[in-house]
Amino acid sequence: MSKMTLFVGIDFSAPAPEVARALIGVTLLVDGVGGRIVEVEAYDRTEPAAHSYGGPTPRNFSMFGPPGRSYVYRSHGLHWCLNMACREEGHGAGVLIRALEPLQGLDAMRARRGLDDVRLLCSGPGRLCQALAVTRAHNNLPLDAPPFALIAGAEEVEVAVGPRIGISKAVELPWRFGLAGSRFLSKPFR
DNA sequence: TGTATGATCGCCT
């Protein structure tokens, strides 16, 4: 495994579901603001719910570049969503970051979100990007260099698994992963 | 607690 793809103990050249599971409990910061990752989803080119399904396009090209880079896209015309590219270069896979447990920069996040409730600051892919001020400017950047920072979790975590949310194809794949029992999930696991 | 709906943009067919 290359040095470019291995940091915080995560090999981003591994398959998306493996990377997704490994990311639970890792702390993600953007310009020093962020928290612990509590919910993610895996996507892969071989499966029709993925943006990379069908090959590279102007929107999704960063999922086909080196693993360990960001893929940021706009959802429904108003929200930004953050992914981490994985698998080997050229494959087209990623992990969608769906929820964080806010830890650092609470005031900045509250101001950007326009609300006080910590539980609502980062409990959803669009919400978290608003709280961390992630936009198209953050697309296709290495995740182990500023403004991004990834910090390994200190303790073992129990990971819950279930079907992905908000998609209409490949609904049956159990590719949503979360920190079991966390109050900061976008939706509880059953 | 849940279902429905509008906002609003860019990519893909």
Added chain:
DNA sequence: GGCGATCATACAG
């Protein structure tokens, strides 16, 4: 021209 890897609000039960 249609359709989202969404969110906040509005209303029903």
